[in-house]
Amino acid sequence: MKINDTKLYLFFSITTLVIALIIGSITYYSKLVVEPRVEKLIAAEGNVSENYRIAYSILRNPQMFADYENFDRESIWIKNVIIPYMDDKAFHSRSYTPDEKVYLEALMKRRKQGSDLGRNTVVFFTILTLLGLGFYLYERKKVNAQG
Amino acid sequence: MKRYLVPIFLAFIIAGCTQAPDRLYHPKAIFKAEIKDNDVYYTFYVKGIVYNSNSERVFRDVKGEVRISSGKSVTVLPFEIPPLLPFQKYTLNVEKTGKENEMKPLLDLFRVDIDRLITGGYMNFSDEMDIPSGNFDFVIINYTTENIFDIIKKGRSDEN
Numbered sequence: 001m002k003i004n005d006t007k008l009y010l011f012f013s014i015t016t017l018v019i020a021l022i023i024g025s026i027t028y029y030s031k032l033v034v035e036p037r038v039e040k041l042i043a044a045e046g047n048v049s050e051n052y053r054i055a056y057s058i059l060r061n062p063q064m065f066a067d068y069e070n071f072d073r074e075s076i077w078i079k080n081v082i083i084p085y086m087d088d089k090a091f092h093s094r095s096y097t098p099d100e101k102v103y104l105e106a107l108m109k110r111r112k113q114g115s116d117l118g119r120n121t122v123v124f125f126t127i128l129t130l131l132g133l134g135f136y137l138y139e140r141k142k143v144n145a146q147g
Numbered sequence: 148m149k150r151y152l153v154p155i156f157l158a159f160i161i162a163g164c165t166q167a168p169d170r171l172y173h174p175k176a177i178f179k180a181e182i183k184d185n186d187v188y189y190t191f192y193v194k195g196i197v198y199n200s201n202s203e204r205v206f207r208d209v210k211g212e213v214r215i216s217s218g219k220s221v222t223v224l225p226f227e228i229p230p231l232l233p234f235q236k237y238t239l240n241v242e243k244t245g246k247e248n249e250m251k252p253l254l255d256l257f258r259v260d261i262d263r264l265i266t267g268g269y270m271n272f273s274d275e276m277d278i279p280s281g282n283f284d285f286v287i288i289n290y291t292t293e294n295i296f297d298i299i300k301k302g303r304s305d306e307n
Binding site: 053056057060061068069079080083084087088090091 | 202205230232233234235295299
């Protein structure tokens with residue numbers, strides 16, 4: 001029996017490409033749109049309270065690969081200290097002060113770690129796609145040669 | 148494939164639903180004896196931690212009951228919790244005071260030495276005791292929720 005793996009390789013390549021595209025779009029949206037905007041808000045010298053409130057409202061939503069509920073050393077500190085402190089401040093409508101900059105920077109750092117991990121995952125799936133494509137072309141050539 | 152769609156859909160719905168605090172962590176019981184007006188009054192305290200594990204939901208107007216069943220009787224300790232923010236822990240303290248005949252089921256359940264409680268112990272308090280899980284129930288009766296993102300974006304006060 002002839003074994004024709006071309007469809008399998010093609011299906012595999014398409015699947016990994018789709019995954020890479022989905023993760024890539026989420027990751028690069030964060031890197032190119034969200035993170036620069038938040039950095040600008042944190043660095044702004046005027047209207048600190050309002051800028052920090054907007055920055056926190058963005059950073060409060062974790063990046064896909066850096067969820068605050070993940071079990072790692074940094075997320076425990078963020079979940080148990082930063083989030084309750086900042087949420088409490090928002091809940092009681094207290095103004096944000098330059099003292100909170102360090103918390104926002106910690107959240108920003110975690111977001112960047114998440115988007116870096118997303119980027120690395122995109123690279124991984126892209127390599128898999130290329131591998132799959134390579135095998136597909138090789139297998140197709142072999143099948144064509146066999147007639 | 149079609150027959151799996153409904154369970155998968157339901158699983159997503161259930162996963163997305165708000166999970167209200169449904170247990171009291173590390174529940175402990177303490178008894179205190181006090182002599183007032185030539186009579187002995189016993190106070191039964193229950194303390195524990197209520198934890199909001201939701202990442203986005205604020206629980207407000209939380210009302211519930213701690214129920215301790217001892218033999219045929221059930222002691223109900225109602226409580227109210229202030230607004231509970233995401234990942235926040237709240238130390239719950241509830242208590243019930245009464246004379247010996249009223250508190251007897253609880254005293255018997257925890258095998259409290261009444262004489263020792265009245266005459267000795269630190270300030271007439273018993274040691275902290277674990278509550279048997281089969282006799283303990285933590286029930287949330289009512290609550291409302293709010294999304295933390297709405298609060299952050301509006302910069303809303305809890306007095307509004």
